[in-house]
Amino acid sequence: MQKDLEINNMIEIQDLKKGYYGVNVVNIPQLSIKKGESIGLVGNNGAGKTTLFRMMLDLIRPDAGEVLSHEKNVASNEEWKEYTASYLDEGFLIDYLTPEEYFHFIGGLHNKNKAQIDTELENFSDFFNSEILDRGKYIRDLSKGNQTKVGVAACLIQNPQLLMLDEPFANIDPSTQIRLKNLIKDLNKEKQITCLISSHDLNHVTEVCDRILLMEKGKIIKDIATNSNTLQELEEYFSVLS
Amino acid sequence: MTLTFLNHQIKAFWRSKNTGKSIAMRIFMAILIIYLLLNVLVVAFFMDTILEKTFPNQDSIQTFNSFIIYYFLLDLLWRFQLQELPTLAVRPYLHLRLKKNQIINYLSITSLGSTFNITPLLLSMPFLIKVLIPTHGFLVFGAYVLSILGLTLTNHFFSMWIKRKVNLNAIWMLVFLGTLLLFVLLDFQFKLFSISALSAQIFGQLxxxxxxSLIFLVLAVLIFLMNFRYLKSNLYLEELSKASVSHKSSTEIPYLGRFGLSGDLAANELKLILRNKRPRSVIMTSILFMFYGLIFYNRPDLSDYPILFCGMFMTGIFIINYGQFMFSWQSAHFDGILVSKVSIREFFKAKFLLFTLFSSITFLLTTPYVYFGWRVLLIHFVMLIWNLGVNTVLVLFFANQNYKRIDLSKGSAFNWEGVGASQWILSLPLLITPFIVYFPFSYMDYPDAGIAFIGITGLLFIISREFWLNLLIKQFQNKRFTIAEGFRNK
Known part of the structure; x- marks a missing residue:
């Protein structure tokens, strides 16, 4: 019984609350994310998406409640780091390293040697579009879109079971957007990786994700299993607001 | 137009993040700057007495003359290292309806507002007024002021020009410093070739x-025009800011690989230091501190206190100078560290490794001080142990209280970003504790026992490091959210 639960639920959130200056930024009574689900998180600016991500990654202390990853509170142990890969913003990159150095470092954390990483990076040659490797630049000298590519690739070489990306489609060119969508879909379908992706692009999320969470003022107000009407439903919601 | 530019410049200064938002910080800054200028003025005011005392059988004006070239060579070295190039300031004006000449004038004029340009006059004026006017009259005084002004401007525009033209890295600086030291040695030690005599001769003519003196003024104008022409034909930002031009390659630091994950982390931090401007200039100042002992040791009645003090500074300069902003250096990717598989223990161990590495290097650099006696070397070594044992823990303890983000790409001179209460509170125990340990022994006339006790205390801290490490980790676990949030505030 215990084991079944472990297999089924990747993330379990209970009574999670965070407020700044008396305003509730995140307020989620209950949310569970099953293993292998791919979840799209949408909502306008200030809806609490990034704050939610940060609490799930133990970067912000919740005012109340907890985030359980594999049934263990992320704030009180570090096991989740073994199987969780995430990229929220450039703050996750060590910007004075070259991309190669950074990949080797991240790979080393997961006990992969340089040769292994180099072979794995060959799979990304399309995704990188020869703009990342051997360019003789530090990460800080790359454009924002290329930094995103570095961040996403660094996530994937960690072979995660849980992948969290905050607005990965922003700043990258259309070709890479399409490649990234396919990449995420494949990872999710073939390797059963649980994906959690936030985006402002409704087309992208509805295409990639099986389940959409719509946030407004810190609350999840809609929890939709994606179907052919989802895009329309979301568009209606956002156009009413504006 | 220039006035509008200046107006913008003033706004840029007061509204910049570096200036510090709190009034307390501004007042403190003003006091510090006034204090530094007062120091210069005091030296300047007593310059005649100082010159007479150090070179008793020489005319003080001649002594003054003999040091002018040295002063300006040293000034040039400092400028190379510290002077900022206000290149990016013109970015918002380039596409507007403004003549290139106006923009270049703006660049040239705004760059003049630097302490480098005030100091020479401030330093020489009181001396000139006190000594030169009574003996040689106003005309000669005017000639001196003009010459010094001319040389200052020459240095100013020359350093602007060369810094834009050539990417002066640390190696160039060391070569320059080495040549300068060689000249000083040739001059005063071996008496082969004398810049001071040359200097005395040139300025004695005045x-x-x-x-x-008009020659120096003409020289300044020529250098200004050279700089002007260079800027005019190269007014492209990507060419003027040299930073990203050279090819960057991946490097490995093999020695650190032996220490496992914490070695990798230390190697990363070493790259952080070498590849970013602000930590790099911290290292440069640390190297300059290696000469600190020369100020105090060169006297016959040398007691233990200055050796303890200098020993702590010289062997621990990295721990003190770099360590005071610990974690802030990594503020830009602190979130990345927290979510990565790096355990906090390894994170802290890497810091200890880095401290040990640099302190050992600085200790080795201070070994020539054995010239002043074996006791000096011994005390330096004891202070190295103290630094590694006690000060590392102290610095990391305060690092846990430090939530201020810093931008690595800015220079460190007069840069207040990241400075907060913790730095000031940190300096107290750092400076006082070794003396508290030593004083009772010295007071009871057992200085050797005092020094031994400092060493033993340091050693005990090193042996019990695991214990302190656990305390630091516990404290870090409590504070990490606050630290991470502070670092996210740009």
Whole structure:
């Protein structure tokens, strides 16, 4: 019984609350994310998406409640780091390293040697579009879109079971957007990786994700299993607001 | 137009993040700057007495003359290292309806507002007024002021020009410093070739022929025009800011690989230091601190206190100078560290490794001080142990209280970003504790026992490091959210 639960639920959130200056930024009574689900998180600016991500990654202390990853509170142990890969913003990159150095470092954390990483990076040659490797630049000298590519690739070489990306489609060119969508879909379908992706692009999320969470003022107000009407439903919601 | 530019410049200064938002910080800054200028003024005011005391059988004006070239060579070295190039300031103006000449004038004029340009006059004026006017009159005085002004401007525009033209890295600086030291040695130690005599001769001419000063003014104008022409033909930002031009390659630091994950982390931090401007200039100042002992040791009645003090500074300069902003250096990717598989223990161990590495290097650099006696070397070594044992823990303890983000790409001179209460509170125990340990022994006339006790305390801290490490980790676990949030505030 215990084991079944472990297999089924990747993330379990209970009574999670965070407020700044008396305003509730995140307020989620209950949310569970099953293993292998791919979840799209949408909502306008200030809806609490990034704050939610940060609490799930133990970067912000919740005012109340907890985030359980594999049934263990992320704030009180570090096991989740073994199987969780995430990229929220450039703050996750060590910007004075070259991309190669950074990949080797991240790979080393997961006990992969340089040769292994180099072979794995060959799979990304399309995704990188020869703009990342051997360019003789530090990460800080790359454009924002290329930094995103570095961040996403660094996530994937960690072979995660849980992948969290905050607005990965922003700043990258259309070709890479399409490649990234396919990449995420494949990872999710073939390797059963649980994906959690936030985006402002409704087309992208509805295409990639099986389940959409719509946030407004810190609350999840809609929890939709994606179907052919989802895009329309979301568009209606956002156009009413504006 | 220039006035509008200046107006913008003033706004840029007061509204910049570096200036510090709190009024307390501004007041403190003002006091510090006034204090530094007062120091200069005090030295300047007593310059005649100082010169007479150090070179008793020489005319003080001649002594003054003999040091002018040295002063300006040193000034040039400092400028190379610290002077900022206000290149990006013109970015918002380039596409507007403004003549290139106006923009270049703006660049040239705004760059003049630097302490480098005030100091020479401030330093020489009181001396000139006190000594030169009574003996040689106003005309010669005017000639001196003009010459010094001319040389200051020459240095100013020359350093602007060369810094834009050539990417002066640390190696160039060391070569320059080495050549300068060689000249000093040749001059005063071996008496083969004397810059001071040359200097005395050139400026001695001013006393009889004041119009020579015009040469220096002409020189300044020539250098200004050279700089002007260079800027005019190269007014492209990507060419002027040299930073990203050279090819960056991946490097490995093999020695650190032996220490496992914490070695990798230390190697990363070493790259952080070498590849970013602000930590790099911290290292440069640390190297300059290696000469600190020369100020105090060169006297016959040398007691233990200055050796303890200098020993702590010289062997621990990295721990003190770099360590005071610990974690802030990594503020830009602190979130990345927290979510990565790096355990906090390894994170802290890497810091200890880095401290040990740098302190050992600085200790080795101070070994020539054995010239002043074996006791000096011994005390330096004891202070190295103290630094590694006690000060590392102290610095990391305060690092846990430090939530201020810093931008690595800015220079460190007069840069207040990241400075907060914790730095000031940190300096107290750092400076006082070794003396508290030593004083009772010295008071009871057992200085050797005092020094031994400092060493033993340091050693005990090193042996019990695991214990302190656990305390630091516990504290870090409590504070990490606050630290991470502070670092996210740009």
């Amino acid at each position: 006393l009889s022929i004041p119009s020579i």
